[in-house]
Amino acid sequence: MKRKIISFLMFLILIVSLTPIVESVTKTTNIIYNSNIDSSLNTFDSSIEKPIWKVGDKWEYYFSFNVNMNEDGTNAEIDISINRIDLLIVEETEDYYNLTLNGDINGDFSFKTTGFPRINGGLQNSVMNGYLITDKDFSIKNASLYIDGTLKVSIVPVTIDIDLKVTCNPPITLIDFPLYVGKNWVTNPSWVHIFGLINLPGLKNIPGIPEDVPDVFPIEENTRYNESEVSCTDLINISVPGIGKYESYKIESVNKTNYYSPVLGNFLEVVSPPNDYSTVEFNLRSTNYVVPGAPNIPSKPEGVNKGKPGTAFEYSTTTSDNENDDIYYLFDWGDDSNSGWLGPYSSGLTINTTHTWLKRGTYLVSVKAKDTENHESRWSETLYVSMPKVKQPNLLQTLFDFLYEHCPIIKQFIYNLQYFIEKFFLPE
Numbered sequence: 001m002k003r004k005i006i007s008f009l010m011f012l013i014l015i016v017s018l019t020p021i022v023e024s025v026t027k028t029t030n031i032i033y034n035s036n037i038d039s040s041l042n043t044f045d046s047s048i049e050k051p052i053w054k055v056g057d058k059w060e061y062y063f064s065f066n067v068n069m070n071e072d073g074t075n076a077e078i079d080i081s082i083n084r085i086d087l088l089i090v091e092e093t094e095d096y097y098n099l100t101l102n103g104d105i106n107g108d109f110s111f112k113t114t115g116f117p118r119i120n121g122g123l124q125n126s127v128m129n130g131y132l133i134t135d136k137d138f139s140i141k142n143a144s145l146y147i148d149g150t151l152k153v154s155i156v157p158v159t160i161d162i163d164l165k166v167t168c169n170p171p172i173t174l175i176d177f178p179l180y181v182g183k184n185w186v187t188n189p190s191w192v193h194i195f196g197l198i199n200l201p202g203l204k205n206i207p208g209i210p211e212d213v214p215d216v217f218p219i220e221e222n223t224r225y226n227e228s229e230v231s232c233t234d235l236i237n238i239s240v241p242g243i244g245k246y247e248s249y250k251i252e253s254v255n256k257t258n259y260y261s262p263v264l265g266n267f268l269e270v271v272s273p274p275n276d277y278s279t280v281e282f283n284l285r286s287t288n289y290v291v292p293g294a295p296n297i298p299s300k301p302e303g304v305n306k307g308k309p310g311t312a313f314e315y316s317t318t319t320s321d322n323e324n325d326d327i328y329y330l331f332d333w334g335d336d337s338n339s340g341w342l343g344p345y346s347s348g349l350t351i352n353t354t355h356t357w358l359k360r361g362t363y364l365v366s367v368k369a370k371d372t373e374n375h376e377s378r379w380s381e382t383l384y385v386s387m388p389k390v391k392q393p394n395l396l397q398t399l400f401d402f403l404y405e406h407c408p409i410i411k412q413f414i415y416n417l418q419y420f421i422e423k424f425f426l427p428e
Helices: 002-022 395-408 408-424
Strands: 032-034 058-073 074-092 096-112 120-134 140-151 156-175 183-186 190-199 216-225 228-239 244-253 257-261 266-271 278-287 312-317 329-334 342-345 349-358 359-369 383-387
Touching: 058 349, 074 120, 096 140, 120 156, 156 216, 156 383, 228 257, 228 266, 244 266, 342 349
Parallel strands: none
Antiparallel strands: 032 228, 058 074, 058 278, 074 096, 096 120, 120 140, 140 156, 156 190, 183 228, 190 216, 228 244, 244 257, 257 266, 266 278, 312 349, 329 342, 329 359, 359 383
């Protein structure tokens, strides 16, 4: 029983903490893929080098996990979500980056093993903190994770404190840079050592839990991260709500597919084939990362936000380059078309271009920039443009206006009717 409790908790904790980093997850539903990238959008037409991070760079991810596991008389059902996983660079040396990891955890679980009643509960008001050490070549060296919160089982709240350490020997390489479409490589095998404590004071107060079950569970596990063949197979255009449309390299292995975006400096999404026992969602929600040397993010497009289809409208924007490089601009018109790269223009110059929408609807207009060295910015804020339905002329009204203007009798009749109403029905 003790071993099964430990195994269950380990399974829950490791999925929550480590899956977004080194394991596979299942494809999300709110992301749009387009392998037929418009060549005008393609900035990365050759290999790319590893990202250069700096202190203060931050990425926010969303993670949810659902599993239904049955094995040797034990059944576990878990539904966990982390609405926010923040990765923040807090230290940089010549050899490694130090990232803090923070998030809020909520979820429900159900656990049943032979000879004991089913345990139902959930994580409430739980927070996750830790750090992640990576080599400069995008390899994971070690990590630390601390979870503090309340584990509510049936109606009994139990304080939960989890302190885990993870070391990877040798470090696990996620991407072999330089990266380009058509590249193949083999990941290095690694031993992942997991150790720490799970503290559950008050666990024995839960009905059905034996009194001899301890409050503290020491953890000591070694897991082998096997080598696998990996291929960079495509450059994919991915649109994510709140992020924008970014070119990402599709990196495939036997059991997972990663999408790495050079402009965002990290993974945009990690996916794996669906299976019979689990579903997982993991994708980027926001970032402040800027490609070193890239122009500043362009200003929000300025121009009319409402008009008629079939009419050309003018829009403007501007940005600057800290190195005073000339700048190219690309507008996304929100109707599956774009302006293509316009320029080059001098740094700081306001530029103008026009676009015509052919159908009614609401369109999201944004713009990005790149310099002459192909250092690309993120997308600007979005301008919402509405093209309402063109109002059709009222035939009856048109006929009446014609008669009023060209028939004196009709005009005199309306004048007399108006005089009659004002004289006898309206107060003086």
